[in-house]
Amino acid sequence: MSAFPLASTVRKAAWLAGGVAASGASALAYGCFIERNLFSVREEIVRVLPAGSVPLRVLHLSDIHFVPGQDRKVRWLQGLADLEPDLVVNTGDNLSHLQAVPPVLEALKPVMRFPGVFVPGSNDYYAPVLKNPFTYFTGPSKHKRTPDELPFGSLFGAFREAGWRDLTNTGTVMDLAGLRLNFSGVDDPHLKRDRYQGFRDLDDADSTGGTAVPAPEVKIGVAHAPYQRVLNQFTGGGADIILAGHTHGGQVCIPGYGALVSNCDLPTWQAKGLTSWAHGGRRVPLNVSAGIGTSRFAPVRFACRPEAVLLTLTARDS
Template sequence: MDAWAIEIVILLNVAMAGVDAGVLRHIRRNRSAASWWKAGMGGAGGSLALVVLFGMAPTLLSGRSGVHLNSFFVVQLVSWVLFVHAPVCLLTAAFLLRKNTRKTAALSALGAIGLLGVAVDAFLIEPTWLEVTHIEIASDKIDRPFRVVVVADLQTDRAGRYERRVFETLRDQEADLILFAGDYIQTSCERALPTARAMNQLMKQVGVQAPEGVFAIQGNVDLWRPWLEVFRGLDVSPLQSTQSFDVGPLRLTCLSVADSFRPRLVVERIDPDRFHLVLGHGPNYAMGRIDADLLLAGHTHGGQVQLPLVGPLTTGCAVPPAWAAGMTELPDGGKLYVSRGVGMERGNAPRIRFLCRPELVVIDLVPQ
């Protein structure tokens, strides 16, 4: 996190300690189910007020260099309240109420255990619980089996064991064609170049290659970072502009980052008898007039946090939330697949995934 963000997080936790003390003092004095509910509601209100106050702090401090309002930072603050302070209060309340009202104490303990369970999954398990998603698409435009592997949103701030495992898993898929969908490095300006070079060395060590080629497009977080260094000296074609290629049995169109976010983009089909695949970083372009059999995108991370019956809380794009992860049958007959990505939002965001595992996408195109 940025230095200013760390300062605000510390201040929030100090203020929240005061809220915690007030809640527990009230419960200790009264030791009843009613006091538990009353203190809980008061604590929730106080927590919300503090999150709003400290969430606005970047705007109030906007005159300071590098300080800006970021919704991901608000999620960081909420995470501290929800997964640190709430469990502490609930467990302590359960202890205080264990003799006076066992049902309320049990409910309080279960609430704490539930929140801690979510925290363990979201912070420690899912972020590196890589899934390999297999999709098979049959088409009369394909004359032989052809495997495409999509790697979206590596979006890392270090080249570590997880990144090595991702590249080793990628290599083991024996792809005919590998497509990198943008967003490779997300770290400070000082660390961006060393991190990009470390990723480059890691890819060379693992051996990332494919017989029909490896193509890498630019993502929005790459606009201010040396992303080309990630692929320097590798048998990879990095692209910053919209270009098309004949690759094996298909026609591949790779979009610039700007084009991928244009909801009225027009992409024509050159050869009606050739399978047309379009790769963009953002999925907005799928809302345009895209004459293609398969559209691919990343950027959304699948929302990174999904809730049952709700879906992704945020997607960072213009497409409907239902389009933000997985396969979507488009009205014009084409298919859109949006990858949940490999990495996570970095910077001042919490390193979190919930009900939204990272993924490599393996697409087997087969003759119909």
Template sequence: MRVAQMIAGLAAAGAAAASYAYLEAHSYATRRRHIILAGESTPATIASGQSTPDAIASGHTPAQHEHGTLRILHLSDMHLIARDSGRAHFLRSLADERPDFVITTGDFVGENAGIDAVLAALEPLTELPGAFVFGSNDYYGSRPKNPFSYLFGDSSSDGVEGRAILDSERLRAGLTSRGWLDLTNTVATTSVAGWDLELFGVDDPHMGRDTMPLLSPHTPGALRIGVTHAPYVRVLDEMASAGADLIFSGHTHGGQVSLPGGRALVTNCDLPATYAHGLFQWPPVEQAPITADGSLTLAHSATAVNLSAGLGTSPYVPLRLFTAPEVILLEVVP
């Protein structure tokens, strides 16, 4: 009798945890962070009274920036499929945030039918300037697998056997025809809200498709931004060495299933789980990644990484635990 009661109790606890994880996977949040650009003589100071600082500074002297705040909306890992009406509605609502620029770090879709759905959901945002790279799920559809297999290593060695080939070129054309910049292994420059942006990106490192583009010397006063889907250490090192002030990435889902308090177990790449999501300096310093709101100023010439926990999940495992889906509104403050 006791054994039966124990089994029933465990089953009830498991069902409750799964229900909570399903609800959390659909509880979309917008994180608000600030990066304050410091000059050479500016000391590292916390400008927030919160226990966990929430922004990182990098880069150039204030005299080079006489314009206002640059508002960048960071989207990642939407994994949209045709039936995701709630997620699509949330994406359409983000235009109300009135960002100056949109950066998307891949895994837009989870199936071919999701291409039209994501282009429609992003339509209000594609009225704004933006840039993007792709992730593996923009080239190949998801497939059923053991939902706990990711706990035992990254999935880069899984291959593409059994995965549907997606019409990635139709997705690419849909985005570029609306004016967004394709940063696949290339560079681009643009001016937004009075800021000169030097953008460069790579194709998905998780599939070994990345090739670092050749960059010109850093223009004084310009903001240099690196964009990658998967935050492999070698890619972050290369981008930081190339003089990136900011790096945007996704892929990890913040661990997707974490311990209480949001402590991730894995990143699905070689990045330590401590840095599964948040805003942090690269190379790392002895400071916890920033996962909530606030601001921090760092010393001159640091590189900041904004790593999104993403918005979606695999259609076969629509669960998140202690890692809510997110988009990030990052304000760069001169």
């Protein structure tokens, strides 16, 4: 038998392997240098307000993971103020570097003039660590060593000074746009720091400063990581809508399929976007942001553009 057919087969295999390697390198380059900077605004309409309510525009920000020098991200974040939201909800992981607080506050300054609420994420408390990315396929990420603590106190202090309400394992009530917004938030479930306190009882005069309830109530659950135990608590507590982040939308997805991981126990098909969560006979809209940034040790996105989310809450009968 001639050796030439074998040689031809080897050459074809080599060409195929080379093509696959080149395609992989191109995809990696695209994800590292292009898609992770293709910032977008996803818009959703959610019919959750009481009958007769005017629309409420909510800007949902999550997982900024700021690193000094990200000037393009700064300009884009500052431009979000042009959306003129009624409310900003920040679901954590603002930082990814010890020196990130001043520039991220400069980036968020224009939107901090609007009413807002926030909860912490793990990368507000601790700097990311270098790890094997394939470990995400074995379950939610864990720290193998004690990470560096980030200056979260100055970050959260600036948020509070701007008037944003801190929902760390607590709730608050805000009168806005003819509505009484009843928030319940938790500390980061990914770090197991969540302690659900429930929604305020607005029939209790002490919970509203001794005044009667002047407007229809809307209950909003807010968490960084959408673990099922927290979603069940919010849903069972009567939430009308739940907002979360953490998943990065899977960060590296398969076109036409979606996320391979959610980095928590949330089903991967719910790793980003507006879906719903069912528990105890109730079904509640759930918005999970794909996030704005990445860990500085994994600066890549593929088939999962970075996003802020503009939710227009409207009346159920509209």
